Amino acid sequence: MPSLKDLRNRIASVKATRKITKAMQMVAAAKLRRAQESVTSSRPYASRMEKVLLNLRNGITSQESVPLLLSGSGRDRVHLLVVMTAERGLCGGFNSSIARLARQDVLRLQEAGKTVKLLCVGRKGYDILKRQFSDIMMDRIDLKEMKQLAFSDAEDIANNLLKKFEGNEFDVCTIYFSEFISVISQKPTSLQLIPARISETSSPEEDKKSPELLCDFEPSEGEILDFLLNRNIATQLLRGLLENSASEQGARMTAMDNATRNAGDMIDKLTINYNRQRQAQITKELIEIISGAEAL
């Protein structure tokens, strides 16, 4: 049975923890708002780009002129998985759920006889995956310096990937990130980057509305397609990074909210315990005094 002093210390320490988790929750809420804004404001660029890409791809006639980024290297042997996670923990199951999805895919691909390589963006994913897959870990990219995510950050990663692709280091590239659905729900998602998957189903009604116009290209169609496919990788990476940062803050907010509530419950329980013991002690002292007085 802990003494009264122990209980008092315990309550004080849980109270301090509650203050910290409460503060973290509020910081996450503030950051979440900003992150959410950047996710929504980055969507138009990606959707417009996809529209142009779709138009261009439908316009391609001869198979030979299809760029490698769209058609792939023709092989399906080496897979590169880019796992994007956060730099920091204490955000519930955010990091581990992305890592779990990636791990499942690594094992599935390895079973199918493919060579798998891993590239981690963010420290946490690296920490989780290196235990099991240290032999196939290629590289890791730190996000620590990137306070405010900008397009240039995504571009750096994209250039890194393109260099590896041109060096024939992999055939298929897939990214893993957490899609931000709402504050309480984030979905770990994988997205194939190379060869590019341009959604086939992008609003058929709209296509019907405006029958395909003949288009002029300046410079040539191929050059524009090349440019766009390169851009597309950076854009998708940026999307992943932004979705991730919003998801991270959302997950942290929920986790910290739970932690705050749990701390409150714990304080209540400890306080009841403390009061009970205090009363017991008072009763004991009274009994001692009374029985002492009676003995006289």
Added chain:
Amino acid sequence: MNKFTFELVSPERVLVSECSEHVILPGIAGELGVLYGHLPCVVMLKPGIVSMLLGGSISGRFYIRGGLADVRPNDTTVLAEYALNIQNVSKEIFTKELSLAEHALAKASDEEAYFSAQSSLDALRSVNL
């Protein structure tokens, strides 16, 4: 004059989405004026100034670091790699951009990089803040 929708989008946000009568774009092979009913085309853009005109006067000017324009008869979209609204940019950011372009020009190793750095420098110098 007939109006059309003009949109300028950078990866981070939508800068403009409004009606315009005349838009001048820095095409890679020369300047390009877009009016209502323009022939549909997809044009690569070099670093330069995008101007919007409404009623004969300039209603918006933007510096872009290259990109792509999707021109259609009644709507035009510019996907810019990086865009600055010249009318409300701070001097500090503008000077930073200028020194970035100067730096790129000094470092340019191939013709393409040189061309792109030179055009951004020309465009930035033509702006009077």
